[in-house]
Amino acid sequence: MIYLDNSATTKPFNDVINSFVKISQDYFGNPSSLHRLGGEAEKLLTQARQQAANLLEVSPSEIIFTAGGSEGNNLAIKGTVLQHKNRGNHIITTEIEHPSVSEAFQQMKKLGFEVSYVPVNHNGIVDVEDIKREIRETTILVSVIHVNNEVGTIQPIIDIGGLLKQYPKILLHVDHVQGIGKVPLKLHNSGIDLCTISAHKFNGLKGTGILYVKQGVNLAPLISGGEQEMQFRSGTENVAGIVSMTKALRITIENMEENVKKINKIKTEYINGLKRNSNITLNTPVEQSAPHIINFSINGLKSEVFIHLLEEEGIIVSTTSACSSKKQSPSKTLLAMKKSKEIANSAIRISLSQSNELQEVSIVLNAIDKAINQLGKVMK
Incomplete structure (x- = not known):
């Protein structure tokens, strides 16, 4: 997992x-x-x-x-x-x-x-x-x-x-x-x-x-x-x-200094990989953001279905905050950032810790691409 x-x-x-x-x-x-x-x-x-x-x-x-x-x-x-x-x-x-x-x-x-x-x-x-x-x-x-x-x-x-x-x-x-x-x-x-x-x-x-x-x-x-x-x-x-x-x-x-350095490297790899997918909109700003949180939206796709597809691959991610995720309402944060309702409805959050590793990134990015392709075919 x-x-x-x-x-x-x-x-x-x-x-x-x-x-x-x-x-x-x-x-x-x-x-x-x-x-x-x-x-x-x-x-x-x-x-x-x-x-x-x-x-x-x-x-x-x-x-x-x-x-x-x-x-x-x-x-x-x-x-x-x-x-x-x-x-x-x-x-x-x-x-x-x-x-x-x-x-x-x-x-x-x-x-x-x-x-x-x-x-x-x-x-x-x-x-x-x-x-x-x-x-x-x-x-x-x-x-x-x-x-x-x-x-x-x-x-x-x-x-x-x-x-x-x-x-x-x-x-x-x-x-x-x-x-x-x-x-x-x-x-x-x-x-x-x-x-x-x-x-x-x-x-x-x-x-x-x-x-x-x-x-x-x-x-x-x-x-x-x-x-x-x-x-x-x-x-x-x-x-x-x-x-x-x-x-x-x-x-x-x-251990904060060492751990933050590690997490930042992992975050950079995720962001670079997510940017390469034209179906993804990155919501987390590159500047003035914490090292452990990456928020992105999958254009036109409901985040709940996407999360379950990733879970089938042994990958655990989330939508909005855990306190709000079961309400299935658009992210109020993204709406406040002037994002569209479609983007706010399809938001995914990856959040890291010192337990995560750099080699996980390619596995997760491949699983994301696979899930997007799978959902895209269903929608067609």
Whole structure:
């Protein structure tokens, strides 16, 4: 099998699984308990928080452990809006956000908050000046994805952070789920107030994640209870998941430069091969895009059928984001990039990891050509 759906989820490292099992078996105490087992679990939790902070170059008090990207995004957005609703009722995001952001904004809109959706250009990139034009006296939050999960475009987060430093009452939230381990992003002193990552995107386990909350930023908690995680997120901590996540993060960060170099070479080979096929439209821009995502459309063909043909050849790819793929609706990201509905309906996403190899490229490209020919004959 050639697995090319790493933006949906990655295969956990063996060391991560082993760590999870060991902690689950030997350190199963509740970290809030006063007895020895609780103390051991609490010590592991503290160590994991310190390690995660060191890897992200922030303070341990700025690390909030969550159940993943969707929870982190919702806590950042709703927590900000509920905490600061007396200061303003206007929030800003883009047209190409992950559903866990766009749907959270829709909920806030139903509650009476005013939402501005900033457009992107034909490459899927936001203009900082467009964000500036949307800012009002009542603006309390700007939320922008770092690396788009469908086409891989990289947004100018540092420039946006620089802009918002002029507006200290506006918080900046960044969905860094697709960027972590692939596209570097400094959190400290960058203008970023809130940042979300999810373990299963960097070979950790599902159900674990981190929300960076800059020192001094206040959020209304969405989960009430025992006031764990600095009172931002109540509930007994998943110590085994958290420890194994920090192990995955350490392995990822330590090997990032080498892995990105490898993935970039593979991406270039795929793009060059796809460009040679006149039936294919490349949607991912060559410049300012992440190393691991390649989005293309097969002219006139439905992507769902194409994906199943590739699967028969042992090749796993996807359509839009995994959270939206079963809706069978056109890619909202491609429509926002001014692509036609036909192109948006026939989009395919290849997403890579360090586990992929250069020799897989020719196999996949041949399978793509075969599938296109097969579907073309059926349509005739």
